[in-house]
Amino acid sequence: xxxxxxxxxxxxxxxxxxxxxxxxxxxxxxxxxxxxxxxxxxxxxxxxxxxxxxxxxxxxxxxxxxxxxxxxxxxxxxxxxxxxxxxxxxxxxxxxxxxxxxxxxxxxxxxxxxxxxxxxxxxxxxxxxxxxxxxxxxxxxxxxxxxxxxxxxxxxxxxxxxxxxxxxxxxxxxxxxxxxxxxxxxxxxxxxxxxxxxxxxxxxxxxxxxxxxxxxxxxxxxxxxxxxxxxxxxxxxxxxxxxxxxxxxxxxxxxxxxxxxxxxxxxxxxxxxxxxxxxxxxxxxxxxxxxxxxxxxxxxxxxxxxxxxx
Numbered sequence: 001x002x003x004x005x006x007x008x009x010x011x012x013x014x015x016x017x018x019x020x021x022x023x024x025x026x027x028x029x030x031x032x033x034x035x036x037x038x039x040x041x042x043x044x045x046x047x048x049x050x051x052x053x054x055x056x057x058x059x060x061x062x063x064x065x066x067x068x069x070x071x072x073x074x075x076x077x078x079x080x081x082x083x084x085x086x087x088x089x090x091x092x093x094x095x096x097x098x099x100x101x102x103x104x105x106x107x108x109x110x111x112x113x114x115x116x117x118x119x120x121x122x123x124x125x126x127x128x129x130x131x132x133x134x135x136x137x138x139x140x141x142x143x144x145x146x147x148x149x150x151x152x153x154x155x156x157x158x159x160x161x162x163x164x165x166x167x168x169x170x171x172x173x174x175x176x177x178x179x180x181x182x183x184x185x186x187x188x189x190x191x192x193x194x195x196x197x198x199x200x201x202x203x204x205x206x207x208x209x210x211x212x213x214x215x216x217x218x219x220x221x222x223x224x225x226x227x228x229x230x231x232x233x234x235x236x237x238x239x240x241x242x243x244x245x246x247x248x249x250x251x252x253x254x255x256x257x258x259x260x261x262x263x264x265x266x267x268x269x270x271x272x273x274x275x276x277x278x279x280x281x282x283x284x285x286x287x288x289x290x291x292x293x294x295x296x297x298x299x300x301x302x303x304x305x306x307x308x309x310x
Contacts, residue, residue: 037109065211
């Protein structure tokens with residue numbers, strides 16, 4: 001566990017209905033939950049979180065299956081143990097256990113998909129949602145073509161069965177993590193070596209490799225079932241949504257990001273940033289400024305839950 005990059009953030013292990021979630025907390029004011037993507041941990045926010053903590057209570061969380069959070073066995077049909085609904089429920093319980101009934105959420109990559117589900121399933125809890133370098137899963141898979149298959153080949157590789165991706169990645173997880181990340185970085189702030197080492201440490205656990213594959217298997221299965229149910233019922237996001245994306249990444253090159261999200265939310269704003277996929281690490285200062293402006297002043301105790309503090 002690397003504490004060097006997040007000095008001043010206290011570590012907690014929160015029981016989310018039997019799943020132990022690793023979190024770090026710092027700051028004062030209205031709460032903001034920050035969620036990471038693949039193949040990373042909460043450390044993706046190590047530049048952004050201290051800046052936001054100047055005006056907010058910032059909660060950094062490892063998703064189930066990732067980092068130092070639990071990696072429950074995937075026994076439920078349809079890989080539902082790693083559905084975004086299950087992963088979002090973890091984070092809702094974490095925030096409740098920390099004393100927050102209502103909070104803002106920012107999620108990068110897989111964390112953005114968890115945040116999307118969290119805001120749909122618990123609209124009373126999520127005051128605002130920021131999604132970084134994604135369009136909704138339903139849209140992405142529903143419009144997949146050759147370019148998507150080549151650019152996002154890992155979606156299909158990781159979802160393959162029979163233990164194939166687990167066996168191949170497990171042969172050299174260091175190579176897999178570092179090449180996945182360096183291939184999707186374009187200028188800006190370089191990855192911190194200590195952060196990369198921490199991602200490799202956590203991902204080298206065979207249970208983490210398997211859990212992350214289950215995450216992608218769920219995305220191609222049970223998550224789409226939940227998404228189609230929402231679409232059929234006309235359910236969209238009620239909270240304000242900020243979409244940020246890297247102008248040099250696949251998302252920025254491929255989609256009209258704001259137009260896509262406006263099919264899934266009532267109030268959408270956003271812009272591109274001069275980077276590739278890893279927005280919080282490549283363009284941290286601008287990311288923090290945009291998130292801070294979107295979430296607003298951090299001293300509103302009415303938005304902070306039971307008592308305005310953790």
